[in-house]
Amino acid sequence: xxxxxxxxxxxxxxxxxxxxxxxxxxxxxxxxxxxxxxxxxxxxxxxxxxxxxxxxxxxxxxxxxxxxxxxxxxxxxxxxxxxxxxxxxxxxxxxxxxxxxxxxxxxxxxxxxxxxxxxxxxxxxxxxxxxxxxxxxxxxxxxxxxxxxxxxxxxxxxxxxxxxxxxxxxxxxxxxxxxxxxxxxxxxxxxxxxxxxxxxxxxxxxxxxxxxxxxxxxxxxxxxxxxxxxxxxxxxxxxxxxxxxxxxxxxxxxxxxxxxxxxxxxxxxxxxxxxxxxxxxxxxxxxxxxxxxxxxxxxxxxxxxxxxxxxxxxxxxxxxxxxxxxxxxxxxxxxxxxxxxxxxxxxxxxxxxxxxxxxxxxxxxxxxxxxxxxxxxxxxxxxxxxxxxxxxxxxxxxxxxxxxxxxxxxxxxxxxxxxxxxxxx
Amino acid sequence: xxxxxxxxxxxxxxxxxxxxxxxxxxxxxxxxxxxxxxxxxxxxxxxxxxxxxxxxxxxxxxxxxxxxxxxxxxxxxxxxxxxxxxxxxxxxxxxxxxxxxxxxxxxxxxxxxxxxxxxxxxxxxxxxxxxxxxxxxxxxxxxxxxxxxxxxxxxxxxxxxxxxxxxxxxxxxxxxxxxxxxxxxxxxxxxxxxxxxxxxxxxxxxxxxxxxxxxxxxxxxxxxxxxxxxxxxxxxxxxxxxxxxxxxxxxxxxxxxxxxxxxxxxxxxxxxxxxxxxxxxxxxxxxxxxxxxxxxxxxxxxxxxxxxxxxxxxxxxxxxxxxxxxxxxxxxxxxxxxxxxxxxxxxxxxxxxxxxxxxxxxxxxxxxxxxxxxxxxxxxxxxxxxxxxxxxxxxxxxxxxxxxxxxxxxxxxxxxxxxxxxxxx
Numbered sequence: 102x103x104x105x106x107x108x109x110x111x112x113x114x115x116x117x118x119x120x121x122x123x124x125x126x127x128x129x130x131x132x133x134x135x136x137x138x139x140x141x142x143x144x145x146x147x148x149x150x151x152x153x154x155x156x157x158x159x160x161x162x163x164x165x166x167x168x169x170x171x172x173x174x175x176x177x178x179x180x181x182x183x184x185x186x187x188x189x190x191x192x193x194x195x196x197x198x199x200x201x202x203x204x205x206x207x208x209x210x211x212x213x214x215x216x217x218x219x220x221x222x223x224x225x226x227x228x229x230x231x232x233x234x235x236x237x238x239x240x241x242x243x244x245x246x247x248x249x250x251x252x253x254x255x256x257x258x259x260x261x262x263x264x265x266x267x268x269x270x271x272x273x274x275x276x277x278x279x280x281x282x283x284x285x286x287x288x289x290x291x292x293x294x295x296x297x298x299x300x301x302x303x304x305x306x307x308x309x310x311x312x313x314x315x316x317x318x319x320x321x322x323x324x325x326x327x328x329x330x331x332x333x334x335x336x337x338x339x340x341x342x343x344x345x346x347x348x349x350x351x352x353x354x355x356x357x358x359x360x361x362x363x364x365x366x367x368x369x370x371x372x373x374x375x376x377x378x379x380x381x382x383x384x385x386x387x388x389x390x391x392x393x394x395x396x397x398x399x400x401x402x403x404x405x406x407x408x409x410x411x412x413x414x415x416x417x418x419x420x421x422x423x424x425x426x427x428x429x430x431x432x433x434x435x436x437x438x439x440x441x442x443x444x445x446x447x448x449x450x451x452x453x454x455x456x457x458x459x460x461x462x463x464x465x466x467x468x469x470x471x472x473x474x475x476x477x478x479x480x481x482x483x484x485x486x487x488x489x490x491x492x493x494x495x496x497x498x499x500x501x502x503x504x505x506x507x508x509x510x511x512x513x514x515x516x517x518x519x520x521x522x523x524x525x526x
Numbered sequence: 527x528x529x530x531x532x533x534x535x536x537x538x539x540x541x542x543x544x545x546x547x548x549x550x551x552x553x554x555x556x557x558x559x560x561x562x563x564x565x566x567x568x569x570x571x572x573x574x575x576x577x578x579x580x581x582x583x584x585x586x587x588x589x590x591x592x593x594x595x596x597x598x599x600x601x602x603x604x605x606x607x608x609x610x611x612x613x614x615x616x617x618x619x620x621x622x623x624x625x626x627x628x629x630x631x632x633x634x635x636x637x638x639x640x641x642x643x644x645x646x647x648x649x650x651x652x653x654x655x656x657x658x659x660x661x662x663x664x665x666x667x668x669x670x671x672x673x674x675x676x677x678x679x680x681x682x683x684x685x686x687x688x689x690x691x692x693x694x695x696x697x698x699x700x701x702x703x704x705x706x707x708x709x710x711x712x713x714x715x716x717x718x719x720x721x722x723x724x725x726x727x728x729x730x731x732x733x734x735x736x737x738x739x740x741x742x743x744x745x746x747x748x749x750x751x752x753x754x755x756x757x758x759x760x761x762x763x764x765x766x767x768x769x770x771x772x773x774x775x776x777x778x779x780x781x782x783x784x785x786x787x788x789x790x791x792x793x794x795x796x797x798x799x800x801x802x803x804x805x806x807x808x809x810x811x812x813x814x815x816x817x818x819x820x821x822x823x824x825x826x827x828x829x830x831x832x833x834x835x836x837x838x839x840x841x842x843x844x845x846x847x848x849x850x851x852x853x854x855x856x857x858x859x860x861x862x863x864x865x866x867x868x869x870x871x872x873x874x875x876x877x878x879x880x881x882x883x884x885x886x887x888x889x890x891x892x893x894x895x896x897x898x899x900x901x902x903x904x905x906x907x908x909x910x911x912x913x914x915x916x917x918x919x920x921x922x923x924x925x926x927x928x929x930x931x932x933x934x935x936x937x938x939x940x941x942x943x944x945x946x947x948x949x950x951x
Contacts, residue, residue: 105752122752124718124912142671142720161912189883191912216908219717228719232674236664246567249657251744251923253942254679254727257949269703270693272731276949278694285942288951292644293549294653295567302679302726306697319676327530327547458614479951483641487549487586487616498676517678517710524682524701526713526904 103165109143111178114168121146121180122163122188124220127200128154137182138175138200139164140220147174150182159191159199159220208510212518215526219516226356227514231502233353234345235300238321238496241344245337247296247323252285254278254302257478265306267316278304281495284480286324287456291488295326300498308521312510313398313448315499317519323453324493330432331439334453334492335375335418338443342416343370349505360506369414376404377421378437395426402447417444422454429470430456430463432492439492446504453494460484528590534568536593536603545590546571546605547613549645552625553579562607563600563625564589565645572599575607584616584624584645633935637943640951644941651781652939656927658778659770660725663746663921666769670762672721672748677710679703679727682903690731692741703729706920708855709905711749712881716913720751725923733946737935738823738873740924742944748878749918755857756864759878759917760800760843763868767841768795774930785931794839801829802846803862820851827872842869847879854895855881855888857917864917871929878919885909 103120111119123141130136130153137148139162148164156162166180196213197206199220211218219225239249255269255276266277282299289297303320323341328334347367349357357363376384378396384407385400386392393400396419405415420441424433431438432455440454457463463484467473474481502514512518517526528545536544548566555561555578562573564587573589581587591605621638622631624645636643644650664674680694680701691702707724714722728745748766753759772792774782782788801809803821809832810825811817818825821844830840845866849858856863857880865879882888888909892898899906927939937943942951 122914140718142718159912161914188914189909189912192910195911213904214907216713216716216913217911219714219719225718228675229673231676235674235676236668239661239664243661248654249660250653250941251656251660251727253742253944255729255742255944255949268695270695271949272733272946274949284951288641289644289941291641293565293567293650294644300725302676304680308697317678317680479638482639482951484614485617486620486642487582487584487614488641489547489586489613516675516714519678519680521697524680524696524699526709526907 105163107143108139108141108146108176111146111168111180112176115170115178116168118165118167118183119180120163120165123161124199125156125158125160125162125191128156128158130154137164140222145175147171147179148182148185149179150185152182156185156187157191157193159195159217160187161189161191162187208512212512212523213526215516223359226359227502227506227508228516230349230353230356230506231498231514233349234498234501234505235319235321237345237348238300238341239298240348241341242296242298242323245296247298247325248289248294250282250285250289250294250297250299251301252279252282252289252299254304267304267306280305281320282322283324283456283493284483286322286493287488287491288483290324290326290491290493291458291483291486295489296324298323303495310521312512313500315511315515315518315520318500318515319498321496321498321501322493323495324491326489326491328455328490328492330434331420331441331454331492332375334455334494335420335441338451338453338494338496339370339373339418342443343367346370356506360508362506364505365414365416369412370416372412373414373416373418374408374412375418375420375441378419378423378426379421381417381419396442396444396449398448401444401449405444405447415446418442419444427454429466429472432457433462433466441494443494443496445501446507448500448504450500450504451494451496453492455490455492458484458488458490460488530588532568533564533566533571533601536571536605537601539593540595540603541593543590543592543608544605545588547588548586549624550581550583550585550587550616553581553583555579562589565647570600572596572604573607573610574604575610577607581610581612582616582618584620584642585612586614586616587612633937637937637948638951640941648784651784652927652931652933653941655774655778655781655931656923656939658774659923659926659930660744660746662770662773663725663766664723665773666766667721667723667748670721672723672750673714673719675707675710675714675719675722675724676726677704677707677714677724679729692729692731705730706745707747708749708918709908711747711918712913712916713908715749715751715916715918716883716908716911720914721749723748728920735946737937738925740936740940740943740945743925743940744923746921746923746926747918748920749916751914751916753880753915753917755859756845756866756879756917757800759880759919760845760866763876763878763919763921764795764798764843767868768792771795781931785933787931789930790839790841794837795841797837798839798841798843799833799837800843800845800866803844803848803851804846806842806844821867821869821874823873826869826874830869830872840871843867844869852879854891854897857882858887858891866919868919868921870926871932873925873929875925875929876919876921878917880915880917883909883913883915885913
């Protein structure tokens with residue numbers, strides 16, 4: 102068999118005979134001359150033949166022919182077909198067309214048929230961008246001396262909170278799926294790694310059915326030692342997303358164009374405002390003309406509009422959340438906490454903060470939240486033997502992807518999303 | 527506060543006053559002159575003082591002083607201490623010493639106390655190498671046009687096999703933890719991504735209690751479309767591990783030295799033999815003087831010794847496993863299959879093969895394994911609409927780490943390993 106050439110490379114073979122393999126994306130029969138658009142992972146190529154074409158769309162073939170220049174062909178070159186070999190036929194009853202704008206395909210249909218829906222180049226773009234976001238995240242943090250970790254998702258014994266956990270039958274006992282790797286990230290800081298990140302699944306047994314929730318998501322987690330307060334973390338995340346947006350701008354124009362999307366100007370990341378929670382509520386209250394008591398989804402939209410008008414960028418850090426709104430392990434700052442959220446285009450994509458690292462303060466915080474040291478298993482032990490001041494944050498990968506591309510529903514940014522009803526495919 | 531300088535960088539500050547932060551690794555009091563070895567994520571530095579030292583080992587401090595050249599000090603420079611500030615005190619009852627060779631600390635003790643055991647630089651080296659192995663894996667595959675994916679670990683409905691699954695209580699139903707992302711990887715190939723990889727957890731509810739099994743592990747997964755047979759996959763993995771070993775050799779000498787380990791010569795990866803299963807059994811039978819009927823753990827050791835003697839490298843690809851030894855979805859080659867294992871230093875680290883991609887062949891294979899199409903949920907549908915020939919493999923990250931460093935037990939290469947009895951920390 103001839104070596105396979107990718108669609109994007111055919112111009113390098115002008116005048117030569119080559120073989121291409123891929124899916125039959127489109128067929129046009131113009132009486133006498135017929136055209137096939139062949140699609141592979143790199144793009145599309147036009148095949149020209151005088152023969153009849155009796156393959157179903159989406160069949161997988163290997164096509165052999167000569168590369169001709171033709172300014173009317175997509176990309177300026179086409180293949181004069183000499184031979185076409187069937188590798189894997191497609192049935193004729195595609196659940197929906199692959200070669201049309203996916204706007205009219207319902208979300209359930211897209212998710213039920215991932216092996217078909219992802220063939221649409223626009224839908225595939227979501228996951229090309231997502232793969233790159235994971236890469237940029239790791240690139241930046243490695244450059245800042247962070248070590249990648251993989252922590253267990255099966256958490257035994259008692260755990261913080263205890264609500265919204267999925268329970269797993271584990272031999273003769275039960276464990277829970279980890280809601281976040283936070284305890285493990287903290288253990289790593291305490292163990293002297295100092296700076297760690299993790300890209301793994303996290304599980305929340307929340308009963309929400311909204312466009313912003315999934316029950317299994319990919320968490321881009323960061324934890325860092327030797328910080329003063331949440332401003333060090335905000336600074337880190339500011340530089341991290343600035344880097345990620347820069348890389349998207351350089352490297353993902355095609356994906357952005359497919360969705361008519363733009364990424365925020367990386368230079369403006371230096372201007373993302375940091376607004377205390379109390380002040381954020383005031384800003385929102387003034388804009389909508391009634392008092393709000395928390396930064397709920399509606400308020401997230403409003404605060405981003407405000408940031409866009411005042412700073413030219415629709416991202417806002419909100420810090421100093423009141424103690425009762427944050428978990429017990431959040432480091433206090435009077436009645437407030439050294440904590441923050443990052444809201445991007447109207448959606449919270451990050452929660453973070455400094456954690457309590459002093460054993461005594463940790464012990465004192467527990468009863469205020471109705472907790473005991475015993476109920477937390479080994480958590481407390483990481484503070485006993487020298488745990489530096491530290492904190493961290495996590496970015497929801499699907500939400501970040503969703504907001505960059507302007508997708509309506511976070512599920513569009515998950516290959517196989519899980520919600521209350523969806524556990525397949 | 528002065529900007530923090532890392533231990534590895536103090537030579538750049540000779541004659542200047544700097545601050546360092548870290549853990550008190552060791553203290554030597556020589557009557558009048560006292561020495562503290564301070565440890566941070568980058569290394570160690572000697573602090574010199576005339577004052578008494580009354581901090582417990584492993585306390586976290588910030589030390590300020592002048593950098594002096596001293597050829598007797600580790601690294602050739604030391605700090606004349608002016609001030610030392612306690613950031614987080616350590617209790618005096620460390621479960622085991624951090625500053626000694628960990629060979630005498632029992633494995634259970636190491637795993638029970640990760641925030642202490644990882645402070646030992648030798649133990650930390652395991653996870654520095656592991657982080658880099660994940661990185662090298664991604665680097666190589668991205669360079670070969672593979673896309674990183676994250677697939678669901680919550681598998682609903684029926685699944686292949688059905689044994690060794692952990693069951694999760696999922697709202698009003700049950701799902702299983704994914705044993706591997708294989709179905710999802712195949713879906714991605716079929717969807718036109720063609721080449722994908724995933725670095726995620728996988729779950730096996732096996733009751734083994736051996737030095738080579740854990741119930742939750744990190745799987746380095748690869749799947750590729752448009753292959754002919756397993757030889758294309760073997761070629762890919764050969765080049766992948768050649769790249770990874772090259773990078774380890776360039777970049778991880780410290781970690782190798784900590785364990786007195788060497789990585790196989792990357793150049794010799796071209797010589798890794800590919801031995802059909804039948805022949806591998808013969809080689810082993812001859813060497814041990816009795817007939818073996820499968821490549822069990824003992825045989826894996828013997829076949830690697832054989833490879834070392836004959837090819838100078840202790841890796842062996844074994845291919846053409848008989849059909850009854852492989853899952854139903856493995857592409858047949860007569861009574862054998864287009865499948866392979868990679869055995870490294872006496873331990874299987876990879877299983878892979880071409881998969882059945884033809885709908886009809888898939889349907890025909892099922893009854894031979896006592897399966898029905900319905901019992902497999904949506905699996906069969908990926909073959910209906912044009913699924914190219916494809917296959918893949920997975921490398922166990924912990925096993926690869928274990929074998930590179932020569933660790934006795936795979937659990938040493940997992941931050942928070944899970945076995946039948948261990949579900950904490």
